[in-house]
Each structure stands twice: as structure tokens, then as C-alpha cells.
Amino acid sequence: MNAELLSREEWELILELLEREEADLHCEIRHARFYDVRELLKQKKDMIGRLIERIRSLVSEPVASSA
Structure with a gap:
């Protein structure tokens, strides 16, 4: 299956x-x-925190120009 990449706006919405949820x-x-x-809720919150950090770094990367 060929998955499309999400747009920056979509990632920002997911981050929000x-x-x-956190x-x-x-x-x-x-x-x-x-x-x-x-304890289960704490584990879920920790996982969400790690996802947030990963997505923040993804969203904050400069957009590559196609020059």
C-alpha cells in the first residue's frame, strides 16, 4: 500500500x-x-509526550526548497 505523507498543517493538527489529550x-x-x-494512564501520557516531541521536531524542520 502506498501511503501519502501528511502536510505540515495536518501534522500541526495532530500535534494540537x-x-x-495529554x-x-x-x-x-x-x-x-x-x-x-x-499507571496505565501514566504510560499512555508518557507515550503521547514522546509522540508530541517527535512531531514537534518534524513540524519545526524547515521545508526543503526544490530549487
């Missing part, structure tokens, strides 16, 4: 959505009643 997870972690649930 991930940042919103903030929501912070609240969910605080309100989780069970240790196991809290």
Missing part, C-alpha cells in the same frame, strides 16, 4: 489534538481511583 490525561490520572488504572 495530542497536546489536548492535558486531559493529566486530570484523568489525578482522579483515577485504582493504582493499575492510574
